[in-house]
Amino acid sequence: MKRIIIFLGTITLALTMFVSCYYDNEEALYPSFNTTCDTTNVTFSVTIVSVLNNNCYSCHSNATATSTGSNIPLENYADVVTMSARIIGSVKHIGSFSPMPKNGGKLKACSINQLDIWIRNGMLNN
Amino acid sequence: MKRLPLAILFFLVPSWIFAQDDLMNLLDQNDPKEINFTTATFKSTRILNGHSIEKMAPGQLDFRISHRFGRINSGAYNFYGLDQSNVHFSLEYGILKWLMVGIGRGTYEKTFDGSAKFTVLRQSTGARIMPISLSIFSSVALKTLKPNDPTITNYFSSRLSYVGQALIARKINQSFSIQISPTYVHRNLVATELDPNDLLSIGAGGRMKLSKRVSLNAEYYYLANPKTYLSQKVYNPLSVGFDIETGGHVFQLFFTNSLAMIEKGFIGETTGTWTKADIHFGFNISRVFNLKKHKKPEIL
Numbered sequence: 001m002k003r004i005i006i007f008l009g010t011i012t013l014a015l016t017m018f019v020s021c022y023y024d025n026e027e028a029l030y031p032s033f034n035t036t037c038d039t040t041n042v043t044f045s046v047t048i049v050s051v052l053n054n055n056c057y058s059c060h061s062n063a064t065a066t067s068t069g070s071n072i073p074l075e076n077y078a079d080v081v082t083m084s085a086r087i088i089g090s091v092k093h094i095g096s097f098s099p100m101p102k103n104g105g106k107l108k109a110c111s112i113n114q115l116d117i118w119i120r121n122g123m124l125n126n
Numbered sequence: 127m128k129r130l131p132l133a134i135l136f137f138l139v140p141s142w143i144f145a146q147d148d149l150m151n152l153l154d155q156n157d158p159k160e161i162n163f164t165t166a167t168f169k170s171t172r173i174l175n176g177h178s179i180e181k182m183a184p185g186q187l188d189f190r191i192s193h194r195f196g197r198i199n200s201g202a203y204n205f206y207g208l209d210q211s212n213v214h215f216s217l218e219y220g221i222l223k224w225l226m227v228g229i230g231r232g233t234y235e236k237t238f239d240g241s242a243k244f245t246v247l248r249q250s251t252g253a254r255i256m257p258i259s260l261s262i263f264s265s266v267a268l269k270t271l272k273p274n275d276p277t278i279t280n281y282f283s284s285r286l287s288y289v290g291q292a293l294i295a296r297k298i299n300q301s302f303s304i305q306i307s308p309t310y311v312h313r314n315l316v317a318t319e320l321d322p323n324d325l326l327s328i329g330a331g332g333r334m335k336l337s338k339r340v341s342l343n344a345e346y347y348y349l350a351n352p353k354t355y356l357s358q359k360v361y362n363p364l365s366v367g368f369d370i371e372t373g374g375h376v377f378q379l380f381f382t383n384s385l386a387m388i389e390k391g392f393i394g395e396t397t398g399t400w401t402k403a404d405i406h407f408g409f410n411i412s413r414v415f416n417l418k419k420h421k422k423p424e425i426l
Binding site: 003006007010020021022023024025026027028029030054070093096098099102106109 | 196197199200201204209210222225242244276278281283284286288312314315316317318319321323357358397
């Protein structure tokens with residue numbers, strides 16, 4: 001009897017969990033993701049720093065780089081310029097570059113595009 | 127009238143004594159009326175990445191520490207991936223003969239997970255012949271990694287994913303076991319419209335004993351969803367390695383192309399491939415604690 005009760009209880013619990021299933025995707029849930037990819041007005045101080053800030057500085061800030069970021073700080077303009085080729089290789093998960101970010105997943109396509117555009121435009125400190 | 131049962135008892139006593147002898151004899155002859163359950167189909171609760179049909183016995187707590195290092199092809203500077211490590215800790219406890227529950231926390235997307243494994247069928251010979259063992263595994267994972275864009279509303283539901291697995295295994299002989307694991311993974315939030323929320327996969331794994339303490343394991347999950355339109359290029363995870371048993375500990379040392387240690391991650395989000403040497407070295411260490419001291423541990 002006890003066994004049946006526990007079994008039914010667990011099944012019910014499992015089912016309630018599945019009832020709360022959602023079929024969401026980021027494009028539909030956050031429409032701003034599609035519309036606001038600004039590729040014309042890409043600047044270091046606004047666009048690039050915010051991409052780096054959202055994705056990289058938990059390991060690659062000046063304070064954390066030596067311990068968690070393989071000694072590659074990405075806070076200063078000069079450091080980013082020096083590392084630009086490796087940044088692009090890593091975020092695009094190309095060949096022998098160490099894929100980034102490390103905790104799984106890839107950057108949003110928009111952020112990768114913006115990094116690409118900034119590099120192609122000559123990596124200005126604007 | 128009252129004396130009658132007593133009288134019967136008296137008559138029975140000698141026959142009991144003889145009967146006991148008979149019982150001992152029968153035990154020696156391995157009575158076919160008993161059910162002989164197959165034990166130790168696998169050495170631990172994981173084949174390598176995925177779950178095996180094995181569970182903890184009631185009152186036993188399994189503390190697991192798992193690591194997956196970086197990619198081997200990341201070069202000598204990164205010590206072939208060993209500079210970077212992903213960790214997964216878990217505690218799994220056997221509540222009943224047929225129920226095990228577990229909790230865990232992993233580096234991959236900073237995920238917490240809770241799981242339950244139910245035994246449905248146990249492979250047996252003798253009085254009841256059952257050719258396979260069947261367990262049902264179910265787990266919920268909560269991703270706590272902050273989103274790329276901190277300004278968006280990060281819904282709680284978006285961070286959940288679910289796994290349902292039927293684990294079907296057969297110990298073919300003393301040294302060889304196989305398992306088939308049809309798997310369903312549901313992700314509440316995916317990146318684009320073309321990415322499926324539901325993933326269907328079938329896993330196959332096996333174990334071959336090389337010696338008393340060492341066995342060779344391999345495991346492969348085939349993802350049935352078409353991989354053409356996914357926003358991220360994913361591959362089927364393949365893992366090959368060894369189980370090494372030292373009294374009380376089970377070490378699993380292996381190579382795999384997946385970084386994650388939970389089903390949602392290694393089935394649906396394996397971005398590395400063996401053909402480009404995107405291989406991770408990994409290990410699981412399992413230490414079993416017996417929390418019920420007064421009872422003899424039962425081997426399931």
